[in-house]
Amino acid sequence: MSAKAGATAQIKLTAELRSGYHCNSNTPSDDYLIPLRLTWTAAPLEVAGVDYPKPQMEKYSFSDKPLSVYTGNFDLVTRFKVPASAPAGPAVITAKLRYQACTDRACFPPKTVDLNVPVDIVK
Amino acid sequence: MRRKWWVSAVTALILAGCSQVKTAVKPEKDRHTAPDFALKDVAGKTVKLSDFHGKVVLLNFWATWCGPCEIEIPWFIDFQQSFKDRNFVVLGVSLDDDGWTAVKPYIERRKINYPVVVGNDQTELLYGGIDALPTTFVIDRAGRIAAVHQGLISKSEYEHEILDLLDGKNIKVGSVLPSGRPAVLWTGLWAR
Numbered sequence: 001m002s003a004k005a006g007a008t009a010q011i012k013l014t015a016e017l018r019s020g021y022h023c024n025s026n027t028p029s030d031d032y033l034i035p036l037r038l039t040w041t042a043a044p045l046e047v048a049g050v051d052y053p054k055p056q057m058e059k060y061s062f063s064d065k066p067l068s069v070y071t072g073n074f075d076l077v078t079r080f081k082v083p084a085s086a087p088a089g090p091a092v093i094t095a096k097l098r099y100q101a102c103t104d105r106a107c108f109p110p111k112t113v114d115l116n117v118p119v120d121i122v123k
Numbered sequence: 124m125r126r127k128w129w130v131s132a133v134t135a136l137i138l139a140g141c142s143q144v145k146t147a148v149k150p151e152k153d154r155h156t157a158p159d160f161a162l163k164d165v166a167g168k169t170v171k172l173s174d175f176h177g178k179v180v181l182l183n184f185w186a187t188w189c190g191p192c193e194i195e196i197p198w199f200i201d202f203q204q205s206f207k208d209r210n211f212v213v214l215g216v217s218l219d220d221d222g223w224t225a226v227k228p229y230i231e232r233r234k235i236n237y238p239v240v241v242g243n244d245q246t247e248l249l250y251g252g253i254d255a256l257p258t259t260f261v262i263d264r265a266g267r268i269a270a271v272h273q274g275l276i277s278k279s280e281y282e283h284e285i286l287d288l289l290d291g292k293n294i295k296v297g298s299v300l301p302s303g304r305p306a307v308l309w310t311g312l313w314a315r
Contacts, residue, residue: 033190060190062194062275105275106257106274106275107190107255
């Protein structure tokens, strides 16, 4: 990714869940459910916000009410501010994607995936 | 003649209902010893699996964030209540990363009436790695694994397996059929 100092930039991450699987959205239906979270360590960039997609409300055999989930392919868009003072040249920003997935009959332990994104800051 | 037909029809229906309940109980020769472990309960007391030797144990790996586990817990509360005087116990092993912070309020809210401990990586490894929850081991009186279930199954399947191990057969007079009908009613039909 190329980012211009003093401007804004964004990164789109596409997640893909196999058919029959779902993960909780960033706003799950119950307190006890583990939300999808994307957290950045972005210096020298600053995170302006993470845009999560609109969740689907799906009913599963283990739940009395529809749950707020993601299925299939979905995009997570992160917006960054690039400070004017950011040094020009290559940098690497990192993120952690935490999620917890289930099928209709079983759930899998929460996982955290580490992401490294090379960034080329230009003046 | 007419009465005989009626009795036969009812019996056939009951048998048909029972035959739909699958059982995954292994033959005794294929059962392996359930690995022992020692973990703390909510009061800080050490609980070992071997403490329950001589009982049929439903060893349930679960977590508070697991929706399918939540469905099963009321069933297990029922089993604990119904069979506790017949050398049976449910033992819950929570795999919540947050440990008792998450588990204690949950077991209080759900009024869980059976022992619950918080597991760890070592416990999971002992059982071959727990890939998905719920995972439940049905352990016989000799401490051997008689059945394993990964994921949600039906209450009647569990009930059938528990009764199988408690009684050495699936249905016994005084027990309860999967549908909730007392088995003694069935026996009465046979006697007519």
